[in-house]
Amino acid sequence: MNSYNRYHRQIILPEIGTYGQEKLTTSKVLVIGAGGLGCPVLQYLTAAGIGTLGIIDFDVVETSNLHRQVLYGNSSLGMNKALAAKNRLEDLNPEITINAYPEKLTTKNALSLFSEYDIIVDGSDNFSTRYLVNDAAVIANKPLVYGAIFKFEGQVSVFNCQNGPTYRCLFPEPPKAGSIPSCAEIGVLGVLPGIIGSMQANEVLKIILDLGNVLSGKLLMYDCLTIQSSTFAIPRVESEVSKVLASAKNFATIDYDLFCGIAQMKEISAKNAFLKKDVQFIDVREPHEEPKIESLAPIYIPLGKLEQQIQNIDKEKEIIVFCQSGVRSKKALEILRENGFENISHIKGGAIALSKYQILKEA
Amino acid sequence: MQLTIKYFGMLAEATTITEEEIHTDVCSVAQLVEKLKNQYPKLSDKDFKIAINQELVDQNHMITTETEVALLPPFAGG
Numbered sequence: 195m196n197s198y199n200r201y202h203r204q205i206i207l208p209e210i211g212t213y214g215q216e217k218l219t220t221s222k223v224l225v226i227g228a229g230g231l232g233c234p235v236l237q238y239l240t241a242a243g244i245g246t247l248g249i250i251d252f253d254v255v256e257t258s259n260l261h262r263q264v265l266y267g268n269s270s271l272g273m274n275k276a277l278a279a280k281n282r283l284e285d286l287n288p289e290i291t292i293n294a295y296p297e298k299l300t301t302k303n304a305l306s307l308f309s310e311y312d313i314i315v316d317g318s319d320n321f322s323t324r325y326l327v328n329d330a331a332v333i334a335n336k337p338l339v340y341g342a343i344f345k346f347e348g349q350v351s352v353f354n355c356q357n358g359p360t361y362r363c364l365f366p367e368p369p370k371a372g373s374i375p376s377c378a379e380i381g382v383l384g385v386l387p388g389i390i391g392s393m394q395a396n397e398v399l400k401i402i403l404d405l406g407n408v409l410s411g412k413l414l415m416y417d418c419l420t421i422q423s424s425t426f427a428i429p430r431v432e433s434e435v436s437k438v439l440a441s442a443k444n445f446a447t448i449d450y451d452l453f454c455g456i457a458q459m460k461e462i463s464a465k466n467a468f469l470k471k472d473v474q475f476i477d478v479r480e481p482h483e484e485p486k487i488e489s490l491a492p493i494y495i496p497l498g499k500l501e502q503q504i505q506n507i508d509k510e511k512e513i514i515v516f517c518q519s520g521v522r523s524k525k526a527l528e529i530l531r532e533n534g535f536e537n538i539s540h541i542k543g544g545a546i547a548l549s550k551y552q553i554l555k556e557a
Numbered sequence: 558m559q560l561t562i563k564y565f566g567m568l569a570e571a572t573t574i575t576e577e578e579i580h581t582d583v584c585s586v587a588q589l590v591e592k593l594k595n596q597y598p599k600l601s602d603k604d605f606k607i608a609i610n611q612e613l614v615d616q617n618h619m620i621t622t623e624t625e626v627a628l629l630p631p632f633a634g635g
Binding site: 227229230231232316317318321324341342343344345347348364365367368370373374375377382413415417420424425426428 | 603606631
């Protein structure tokens with residue numbers, strides 16, 4: 195009876211009824227990212243009574259998130275977003291199951307995670323995750339409810355649904371790395387992800403309830419300054435879909451950062467390293483390894499201990515890692531990236547290259 | 558013929574307009590894009606897709622009648 199009351203206003207809609215409510219209760223939806231888009235998606239899906247909701251996000255709540263990430267308050271600062279969202283949502287609706295995954299979505303965990311859910315919602319904030327999410331949804335054969343924002347404009351679509359197109363049928367290749375700034379770099383109006391995320395939640399409900407016209411095969415563009423929206427038909431491109439399906443076997447080994455041109459940007463020369471200011475250098479060699487590069491004032495964390503000591507590194511600072519020759523430092527970058535560090539690079543040629551330049555400088 | 562060109566997202570920033578009307582002869586999408594990139598050099602390093610009359614088309618598509626052309630960039634933000 196309690197449940198009936200909770201969902202009464204949607205159950206009395208003849209298009210939903212108790213039958214529709216039952217469909218919502220037995221549905222499982224996974225939301226990628228509990229940020230600007232993820233928050234409204236999660237809020238409305240929780241309230242509507244989606245039986246099982248998954249939330250994956252490795253990031254923590256920061257003050258600058260609060261103007262748009264409406265599930266959080268001051269008391270959530272510093273908490274992992276998936277866990278903080280779960281806390282809030284369990285109060286909103288204790289009758290559903292909420293699974294929080296406080297980790298990064300990777301090619302290692304994506305397929306098994308996706309297989310446990312019926313619908314995937316993309317609320318991520320970068321291209322490498324978006325391509326990863328699309329490809330995993332295609333391989334796992336799950337509908338993908340897509341939303342993305344830029345300043346005052348948003349995009350919504352439903353991919354891989356009813357034999358419709360995928361994200362790659364729209365954008366087969368990622369844009370050049372760094373050519374499209376993020377919300378952190380250029381800003382975003384707080385209400386915009388609220389609107390776009392609500393549209394995504396709406397599409398999820400339509401898919402489950404088989405209502406209206408699902409936004410499959412169409413891209414919606416919305417501008418919150420002009421209140422204009424336009425939809426564009428997207429054809430399915432079989433060759434793009436089959437390319438993704440063919441990659442299923444090696445999926446766990448695909449480097450989406452590399453695909454999006456991010457990994458290549460992360461190398462700097464020994465010469466430029468000495469010109470950097472306000473940077474935290476990390477020497478990931480073993481304590482006995484020489485030569486030491488004292489002039490860069492690095493902190494010393496051997497690669498094997500990096501993960502354990504990661505909390506000692508300041509996330510706000512630019513991080514430059516080096517080792518002896520530049521091999522271990524690449525691995526260190528992967529570890530840092532998996533732990534949510536973004537402004538990171540490593541030194542080409544490592545301490546050997548640095549020491550040569552240091553000698554030249556002294557001479 | 559007359560075309561209505563619509564620019565979205567960072568493409569509207571690159572051209573400083575959201576919409577314009579232009580006159581051109583019959584041409585392919587690739588030729589039109591080339592022309593627009595010449596007119597707005599800041600479009601050159603941008604990635605976008607073209608929709609003709611609200612339908613995504615490829616570079617070889619011929620534009621033969623008065624139509625609406627939309628330049629659609631990818632967004633990543635969330």
